[in-house]
Amino acid sequence: MHAAKCGLIQRFLTIVIAMSEASLPSATEALPAYRVERSAVHGNGVFAQRDIAPGERVVEYAGREITWEEAQIRAEIQGGPHNHTFFFSLANGNVIDGGDHGNEARYINHSCEPNCEAMEEEDGRIFIYALHDIRADEELSYSYPLIYEGRHTPAIKRAFACRCGAANCSGTMLAPKPRKRKPKPAPAPMAEFVPVAAVVQTPQPAAAG
Numbered sequence: 001m002h003a004a005k006c007g008l009i010q011r012f013l014t015i016v017i018a019m020s021e022a023s024l025p026s027a028t029e030a031l032p033a034y035r036v037e038r039s040a041v042h043g044n045g046v047f048a049q050r051d052i053a054p055g056e057r058v059v060e061y062a063g064r065e066i067t068w069e070e071a072q073i074r075a076e077i078q079g080g081p082h083n084h085t086f087f088f089s090l091a092n093g094n095v096i097d098g099g100d101h102g103n104e105a106r107y108i109n110h111s112c113e114p115n116c117e118a119m120e121e122e123d124g125r126i127f128i129y130a131l132h133d134i135r136a137d138e139e140l141s142y143s144y145p146l147i148y149e150g151r152h153t154p155a156i157k158r159a160f161a162c163r164c165g166a167a168n169c170s171g172t173m174l175a176p177k178p179r180k181r182k183p184k185p186a187p188a189p190m191a192e193f194v195p196v197a198a199v200v201q202t203p204q205p206a207a208a209g
């Protein structure tokens with residue numbers, strides 16, 4: 001009887017301690033800004049773990065920096081362009097492969113009405129910044145016009161359809177193809193310090209996902 005009472009008190013104390021730890025400001029500050037879980041938009045998504053302020057640097061888009069040629073080889077090995085192969089074009093012509101030594105940032109979904117943006121720093125690293133106030137549990141997103149130089153076949157269009165649900169959704173994650181009259185040998189038209197996600201073109205047609 002007495003032992004059972006002690007057990008109850010102990011359990012009660014444990015709950016009290018757990019509650020006070022949760023309410024400590026230091027614990028809140030230590031909370032990461034994001035978490036990964038299944039998304040209604042596409043596969044895994046990244047969600048705000050707490051409120052995020054406008055302009056806050058949320059996470060680095062980590063990954064190994066490789067050459068454009070290497071990216072093409074890697075895409076070919078993976079079986080051509082599909083919606084899990086994302087490379088970020090850097091200002092120096094190289095790309096960041098989020099699938100190689102990357103982190104949770106590669107799970108951030110595209111949205112036509114994003115709450116984050118990707119910016120390339122002067123040292124060639126890419127960081128995701130909050131565009132405006134983000135509430136806890138909101139899904140993080142940024143707009144990445146995917147550059148795909150191959151033919152925009154129905155299979156390709158299906159694989160890169162956008163289902164972000166925004167009122168202004170364009171229905172596709174693919175950037176419009178540049179006019180044929182102005183051939184550009186460069187892999188991707190790159191605005192300064194704004195990285196562009198790119199689907200690497202491979203010789204064989206893509207398997208429809």
Ligand SMILES: [Zn+2]
Pocket residue numbers: 111112113162163164165166168169170171172
């Ligand atoms: Zn959309």
